[in-house]
Amino acid sequence: MDIFETIVVALWAMLPAYVPNNAAVLAGGGRPIDGGRTWGGRRVLGDGKTWRGTAVGIAAGAVLAAILNALAPVVVRTSDIALPEFPLAAMFALPAGAMLGDIAASFIKRRTGRQRGAAFPLLDQLDFVVFALLLTLLAAPAWFGDVFTVPVLVVIVVVTPLLHLVTNGIAYLLGLKDEPW
Template identity: 40%
Template sequence: MNLVQLVFNSLLYILPAYVANAGACIFGGGTPVDLGRYFLDGRRILGNGVTYRGFFFGLLCGCITATLEGILINLDLLGTPEFHYNLFKWMYVGFFLSLGALFGDMVGSFIKRRLGIEQGKPAPLLDQLDFVVFAILFAYPFAPITLDMIVTILIITPIIHLSGNIVAYLLGIKSMWW
């Protein structure tokens, strides 16, 4: 597999997680998952940025993305024979990628609160990699990928994440560019 194909296949695999993570941000707001509660250290468990609405819509957006990918792959419009699963497999792998991404983002938020990092403040690499690491962990039992794909995802995600945040900031979706 050449480098372009490796990057393309890696992006195709992780795209539902990316969309779930972005969808939670775009459609979030409302009641926080931690219900405003505090942890044993006196800090919020997760913070106001992790909400039920964001979780639901992030999961929905990620699942829709995976379903659309499955349709395109099975129609052979993307020319990726490695990924010729049935549509149902695309849907449940997308569900686990999305669920893992959202859970990973919660774990990242929990860690940031324990480190005393306020909501919206940057935590380099934690902010960019928490969601993809958990997405891969959740989906791997159902759709294992190669080590070179995992490494590729871990390398390109910070670049894509930062670029996406800058675009979201410029569009007024995020209040900070990071």
């Protein structure tokens, strides 16, 4: 697999994990997951982590994976790039893991005294990736091993922080986020 194909496969395979947090921002609002509870004098997660946002994020990622499955044969025929098709377990594990990673990062931010929206370099950019990959490894280990080769993982770790900053910057400019990170 050449570098171009590796990048395409990495982005294709991670799209269902990249979309959930953006969908959650758009769907935001509703009851916070932590119900307003505190721990050690600080909110457990904060108002930014809601049941509706989490459900919409997971659903958006799973629907996107289904759409990608439908598109894969067409793209493969026209480009000769071997794109992975998502098994059902991966269709849900990638977006659910992404949302869990974002929730875990919120928990860590609260424990370290950071307010909602405060920057936390690397954690902000890679939390959802780590959890999406771990949950997918557990849910669909054979598929994970076939798709997430070392070169693909390297591309994901390098490209994701850049994509994260760009998409959050756009959301900030559109007034969908209060901060550009």
